[in-house]
Amino acid sequence: MRAVQKIIAGASEPKGAVERLFRLVELDLSAVNTLIVERMQSSVPLIPELAGHLIKSGGKRLRPMLTLAAARLTGYTGGAHIHLATAVEFIHTATLLHDDVVDESALRRGQAAAHMIWGNAPSVLVGDFLFARAFELMVEAESLRVLSILAHASAVIAEGEVMQLSSVRNLAISQDTYLKIVSAKTAALFAAAAEAGAVLVRGEPAGEQALHDYGRNLGIAFQLVDDALDYSGREAMMGKAVGDDFREGKLTLPVIVAFAKAQGNADETAFWQRTMAERHQSELDLTHAIHLIDKHQAIGATLARARHFADEACEALAMFPDSAMHRALVDLAEFCVSRAY
């Protein structure tokens, strides 16, 4: 029980609309946290040690909350949504562990990334373990539909990551290609998390599609706002440093927009080539990058895109009657964008 308390305490304090949603699923989420601790156990001590490091380090539990909320919104009254939400968080944790190895990121949620402490090998393997455990949890929910949705989403996530890897030094990538990557690597799990919660109750199939669309659009909006905040946010608000994406050479929408608008300007083009494609950066480059992004109003363009997807997310829920849960999900999409202003 101690470990559970620590995990709950470790999770980030939910704010704004996230808190409203949190209150509505609080009891279920507490059951999820208990199950997380139970199922990350293993007779091999390094597994719960490494997994616990990441799981206890916070995180908003946004994806499992979507599963829980979708189950409630569609009138599900059983207990399988707890297993699904736990599976969703395990898949998310597994992808984070692998991502940090892939990106060679030093930090995750303001702490040393697991591979910096234990090395790449255990990070890869514990990710595999959590991924397998996620499928064991789904089997317990006894729904082939759910297994299909989350297996497919997992393949799409990996595809999105490889797509990103393949275009990492290509500044001329189109906005559409970038949105395709975000849709796969980030939004697919949001979509699957929400859809899976809606599948448990044998209701209108339209409810599943609506929640899939809500999750997908929310996920894209969420990522684009993160992209914008990385060049414009206050550090305290993000729990990570401004300029992380820049320093890691991560191509995101603000840079893609600024680079596209720099065509014909040899200095600007050369700056982005050097800092992002060739990864040769010096101390003052971040300031100059922010200046160019500002000059071309790339933050505004990114947030306008995010706003569009947040609106689509809200519209997807129009079929559901008014309820506290419905309003909390609409507010969440609004909040996702408004936190950037």
Added chain:
Amino acid sequence: MRAVQKIIAGASEPKGAVERLFRLVELDLSAVNTLIVERMQSSVPLIPELAGHLIKSGGKRLRPMLTLAAARLTGYTGGAHIHLATAVEFIHTATLLHDDVVDESALRRGQAAAHMIWGNAPSVLVGDFLFARAFELMVEAESLRVLSILAHASAVIAEGEVMQLSSVRNLAISQDTYLKIVSAKTAALFAAAAEAGAVLVRGEPAGEQALHDYGRNLGIAFQLVDDALDYSGREAMMGKAVGDDFREGKLTLPVIVAFAKAQGNADETAFWQRTMAERHQSELDLTHAIHLIDKHQAIGATLARARHFADEACEALAMFPDSAMHRALVDLAEFCVSRAY
């Protein structure tokens, strides 16, 4: 179709008892090879490129053959075993991709390992992709039992790998602990592959257990013979160089036996400590290692263990009436050990 032909051509020529089993499942295996090519496709070109490199490089397709054989042995007449066998091969391929990153192995099946060509990041991600695809294939077989068996096996495999990682420099590891590692990291997939094939037909549950036990014991025997061959085999027979395990500092049964028998002999103990625990090796060390393994009859001890597990594998099949498939599986277990003599 071309790619399929190449894959079939690429697979190692089956020998001895493997060939007898191969002939009995040949048509099914050809369907599996077609499905492998179909399902490793992706709109992201790097995925089939990297996956294809490993899949085309040979391999005996032993695990999917077990699934196909088990399905036939238990009288299954449907088509879902093709999907399961493909899923089993995908899980195997995913673990190989991750293993090579974890072990930093330069070669796999006599070719450059994928991570040596494309780097660690795509190897990790394509492994994830194949793992997810495996679960998609299993969903198509519409059996929660099968999903449960292979999800559990996947978690056990990861546990076995982490267990091995945790004891990599511990020469004093007991034989029992080593067998526990082998049982998890290698034999769990053999067991699950055979059991999954037996689950498709709603028959005697004892058939499932028997095939699980057959696969598990065969898998352990298989690994122990590989361990022995690494210090005693002819290269042409193995498709890999003698001494690979030694050079990579992989603790296997011959070394564990030789180290245990060296107690009280300071020179020998120091030799193993230096070469295996500290990984300081010079040119002539392999010859001396083989000499010490020989002196303590560690190959004989390893093969005696392997023989025991092969016998257990055959005994597990005693419940099945005589048939060509039954005999091929018994012969396979026999062959597994006899190839070392």
